[in-house]
Amino acid sequence: MVEALFWPALIAYGEAAFAYSSARTARAATWGVRIGWLAQTALLALQAARADRFPWWSFAGSLNLFVWLVVGAYLIWGCRPRFRLLGLTVMPLAVALFLVARIGGGTRVAGGDGYGTVFLVVHVGFVLAAFAGFTLAAALAGLYLWQERRLKRRAPDILRLRLPPLASLERLTRRTVAASLPLLTLGLGAGLLRMRHDHRSLDALEAVTLLTWLVYGVFVALRPSGSRAAYLALGGFVLVIVARLALAGSHFA
Amino acid sequence: MTPFSVVGLSHHVAPVELRERVALPVEEAAGLARALGDAVCLATCNRTELYLAGVDETEAVAALELLAGEPLADIAYRLHEVDAARHLFRVAAGLDSLIPGEGEILGQVRAAYESVTPGPVLDRVFRQALAVGKRVRSETAIGESPASVSSAAAALAAQVFGELAGRRVLLLGAGRIGELAAANLASRGAEIAFVASRRRATAERLADRFRASALELAEAPARLGEVDVVVSATAASDPILRVGDVPARRRAPLFFIDIAVPRDLDPAIGELAGCFLYDIDDLEAVVAETLAGRRAEAERAEQLVADETDRFLSWRASLDVVPAIASLRARAEAIRSAELAKVEGRVSPDERRTLESVTAQILNKLLHLPTVRMKEAAISADGAVYADAVRHLFGLEDDS
Numbered sequence: 001m002v003e004a005l006f007w008p009a010l011i012a013y014g015e016a017a018f019a020y021s022s023a024r025t026a027r028a029a030t031w032g033v034r035i036g037w038l039a040q041t042a043l044l045a046l047q048a049a050r051a052d053r054f055p056w057w058s059f060a061g062s063l064n065l066f067v068w069l070v071v072g073a074y075l076i077w078g079c080r081p082r083f084r085l086l087g088l089t090v091m092p093l094a095v096a097l098f099l100v101a102r103i104g105g106g107t108r109v110a111g112g113d114g115y116g117t118v119f120l121v122v123h124v125g126f127v128l129a130a131f132a133g134f135t136l137a138a139a140l141a142g143l144y145l146w147q148e149r150r151l152k153r154r155a156p157d158i159l160r161l162r163l164p165p166l167a168s169l170e171r172l173t174r175r176t177v178a179a180s181l182p183l184l185t186l187g188l189g190a191g192l193l194r195m196r197h198d199h200r201s202l203d204a205l206e207a208v209t210l211l212t213w214l215v216y217g218v219f220v221a222l223r224p225s226g227s228r229a230a231y232l233a234l235g236g237f238v239l240v241i242v243a244r245l246a247l248a249g250s251h252f253a
Numbered sequence: 254m255t256p257f258s259v260v261g262l263s264h265h266v267a268p269v270e271l272r273e274r275v276a277l278p279v280e281e282a283a284g285l286a287r288a289l290g291d292a293v294c295l296a297t298c299n300r301t302e303l304y305l306a307g308v309d310e311t312e313a314v315a316a317l318e319l320l321a322g323e324p325l326a327d328i329a330y331r332l333h334e335v336d337a338a339r340h341l342f343r344v345a346a347g348l349d350s351l352i353p354g355e356g357e358i359l360g361q362v363r364a365a366y367e368s369v370t371p372g373p374v375l376d377r378v379f380r381q382a383l384a385v386g387k388r389v390r391s392e393t394a395i396g397e398s399p400a401s402v403s404s405a406a407a408a409l410a411a412q413v414f415g416e417l418a419g420r421r422v423l424l425l426g427a428g429r430i431g432e433l434a435a436a437n438l439a440s441r442g443a444e445i446a447f448v449a450s451r452r453r454a455t456a457e458r459l460a461d462r463f464r465a466s467a468l469e470l471a472e473a474p475a476r477l478g479e480v481d482v483v484v485s486a487t488a489a490s491d492p493i494l495r496v497g498d499v500p501a502r503r504r505a506p507l508f509f510i511d512i513a514v515p516r517d518l519d520p521a522i523g524e525l526a527g528c529f530l531y532d533i534d535d536l537e538a539v540v541a542e543t544l545a546g547r548r549a550e551a552e553r554a555e556q557l558v559a560d561e562t563d564r565f566l567s568w569r570a571s572l573d574v575v576p577a578i579a580s581l582r583a584r585a586e587a588i589r590s591a592e593l594a595k596v597e598g599r600v601s602p603d604e605r606r607t608l609e610s611v612t613a614q615i616l617n618k619l620l621h622l623p624t625v626r627m628k629e630a631a632i633s634a635d636g637a638v639y640a641d642a643v644r645h646l647f648g649l650e651d652d653s
Contacts, residue, residue: 024553027392080391151413151529156538159408160546162394165415166506225504226527 005043006107010098012036013071017091020084029087030079037071040098043107044068054120060104062124066244067098069132073176078136085163089139119190126187127209131240133180134216137173138237141230144169148227170225173233181216188213205243212239254572255374259330259337260313261295261302262321264351266328275301275320283368285316291372293379295344295365297358299351304341306374338378338565342558345386347395353551354395359386378565385561392557395550399543402536403430406510407437409531409539410482413508418442420481425449425473425493427459430512431486438482439463446480449473451487474498477507484510485517496521499528512536570631577640578624580649585616 016032019025044065047055056065074090077083101107147163163169188209195206202210215236224232262275275296277285282294282301291306292313301320303313310331318325332340343349345362366379389395399405407417414420420443424435427450435445445463449470450456456467468476470493477483478500485493496519499507509530511518516532523530531539589612593605600608623643630639643649 023392147412151409152523154523154531154535154538156535156542157546158412159399159405159539159543160394162412165411166413167415226506 003107005039005046006098006102009036009039009043010095010102012039013091013095013098016087017095020087020091023084026084026087029084029091033071033075033079033087033091037068037075040064040068040071047107054124056106056128057120057124058104058106060101060106062106062128063097063101063104063244064106065124066128066132067094067101069129070094070097070135073132073136077172083164086139086143089142090136093135119194123187123190123194126183126190128187130180130184130187131244133176133183134212134233134237134240137176137180137233138240140169140173140176141233141237144173144230145227145234148230170229173229174219174223177216177219177233177236181213181220184209184213184216208239208243212236212243215239254569255291255307255372256333257304257306257337257374257378257569258310258333259302259304259340260310260317261300262317262325262329263300263302263349265349266330271321271323271328272299272301274322275317277301277320279364279368282365286365286369289313289316291375293365293369293371293375295362297361300344300349302344304337304375304378306372334569335562335566338381339558339562341378341382342385342561342565343555345382346389346554346558347386348389348551348554348558354547354554356390359383359390362386377568381561381565385557388557389554393550393553395547395554399540401433402512402533402540403434403437405536405539405543406434406484406512406531407441407443409529409536410438410443410508410510411441413506413529414481416442419444421446421479422482422484423447423449423473423476423480424459424463424465425470425483425485425517426487426513427455428486428488431484432459432462434484434486434510434512435459435463438484443482447473447476449476451489480507481505482508482510483518484512486512487517488513489517490515492519493517494522495519496525499525510536571628572631573637574627574631574640577643577649578627581623581643581647582620584647584649585620589613589616 012032013036014032016029016036019029019032044056047061047064056062070090071094074087078086078090143163144166147166147169150158150163151166164172191206191209195202215232219229219232219236223229262272264272267275276298277294277296279296282296286292286294286303289303289305289312290308292308293304295302295304301317303317305313314325314329314331317329340349341362345359347354347356347358350358362379363383366375366383371379399408410420411417417438418441420438422435422438422443422445424431424445424447427448435448439445445465447468448456448460448463448465449468449472450459451470453467453469456469459465460467470487470489474494477494477498483494487493494509494517499522506527506529509518509522509528511530511532514533518530518532520530520532522528593608593612596608597605627639627643
């Protein structure tokens with residue numbers, strides 16, 4: 001039953017990723033996002049109900065949760081027609097990561113590991129929620145740079161292919177980062193406390209995550225504007241990718 | 254079934270002298286609608302229309318004639334049922350407007366609808382109209398395609414700043430073209446802060462209109478740090494602003510619109526970080542591109558209206574068979590209850606509950622398909638035939 005919910009979610013996300021490519025099918029894409037997210041919510045709820053501990057502690061499991069958080073954050077305001085191109089960025093990524101989660105066994109009911117549920121909820125949950133926010137912020141920053149480039153180049157179709165205004169993109173990027181950073185701080189803090197308790201030293205993923213925190217901390221503290229803010233948000237996101245995909249294996253092992 | 258129709262005058266059929274006589278403020282329009290019965294009166298500067306549910310059209314025409322002071326039988330249009338619905342949907346979508354795609358009409362349709370308490374037919378069709386108007390605005394760009402250089406300039410500024418409310422504008426030149434561009438920006442909420450001209454007295458005339466400060470052109474560069482948008486439209490032969498005049502570090506972007514020929518602004522300004530510069534050629538290219546797009550957007554908007562009209566048609570058609578369906582279900586329920594009453598006292602409460610449940614399920618399963626088929630037939634115009642057949646077969650004539 002748990003695995004059976006994977007397919008409707010994947011198909012709906014896939015439909016959204018495809019349908020966002022045209023303004024005519026953007027509405028159908030939005031419904032795809034909504035239906036897929038509900039199906040994935042049901043999947044996660046069943047996983048949680050059937051597992052005796054926090055079910056997303058593994059690399060693949062955490063990817064599953066990460067996709068749900070990314071799509072959930074996108075659903076808050078990203079489904080408006082103006083943000084169609086944001087969907088075109090976010091949804092293919094969601095589909096790809098969801099597939100990786102499935103291949104890695106992250107959509108099955110998982111057994112527990114050695115850590116307590118409360119620690120994992122705070123550590124994994126908050127870090128993933130923050131990363132989901134940073135992913136969205138990066139997509140917004142990418143849109144900002146593209147829109148700025150079109151304005152600079154005086155593209156004749158600037159009013160035909162409409163993106164959100166630069167000011168809105170900048171504001172949303174800043175707010176998303178500002179909301180995500182405290183979550184990363186809490187998740188990271190829990191992890192560091194645990195590390196101290198276990199008398200371990202920093203592994204590569206933890207070091208990169210600390211660097212990520214530093215980059216976004218600089219973003220929030222200095223409040224850069226315009227393309228500088230967009231590049232900084234994208235720079236932070238590169239670290240998120242490194243942490244999430246390149247280095248995750250060692251940490252979860 | 255309650256008949257639905259519209260009677261009205263618009264810019265398509267009536268000259269402005271006539272339209273202004275039948276134009277009414279919202280309260281008076283609501284009063285007229287209430288006087289007629291189940292009606293909604295949509296009165297704008299371009300149209301006065303009475304949407305009627307079960308109201309005699311001649312009364313509505315007479316009411317309009319009273320306002321116009323002349324016979325309107327040959328001028329006023331009358332549309333019925335699906336044609337009336339399609340018309341209202343096109344009106345709400347802005348497709349019937351003088352400037353297709355204009356957004357004000359949707360608010361006027363909402364105000365007309367909310368000013369009265371319409372019956373079920375008008376309530377349904379107006380809610381659908383508001384929904385289709387909203388969809389056309391959110392899913393197409395028909396209302397956002399500027400048709401002139403000055404409106405394109407304002408739309409581009411909005412692409413940078415979003416809402417223009419509170420954004421400050423410096424206008425260089427007090428001529429007609431600059432004034433139009435400034436008016437467009439002001440209509441989107443921007444504040445015209447400064448008007449600069451070669452002579453202060455010329456600037457003051459236009460500054461008074463926008464409640465702005467008048468400047469001489471030589472003073473303009475010093476004000477660049479205080480504004481978000483610069484519109485330049487002077488007749489000067491030399492550049493008014495050079496790249497060195499623009500403040501070096503700005504947190505907020507600065508948007509320059511140069512609609513002068515020869516150009517007033519140094520093109521290198523557009524290369525500065527945070528600065529965007531559009532000249533007259535750029536703006537004309539944007540307008541040409543959006544006008545081409547407007548046609549495509551209008552087609553998409555018409556398709557949305559057609560979809561909504563089909564939904565209305567289905568709903569109206571289903572009303573034809575609703576009484577027959579209701580009678581059939583009532584008859585079946587009466588038979589079920591009568592048969593259950595016969596076993597009353599001979600079965601235990603548990604058995605009674607089981608019987609209730611089983612017979613109700615049998616009834617629902619038996620009646621499900623005929624109900625669906627009748628609704629389908631209603632849409633394909635066979636509804637009345639099917640409804641008559643059902644009444645005859647089940648002896649429901651006395652019930653209706």
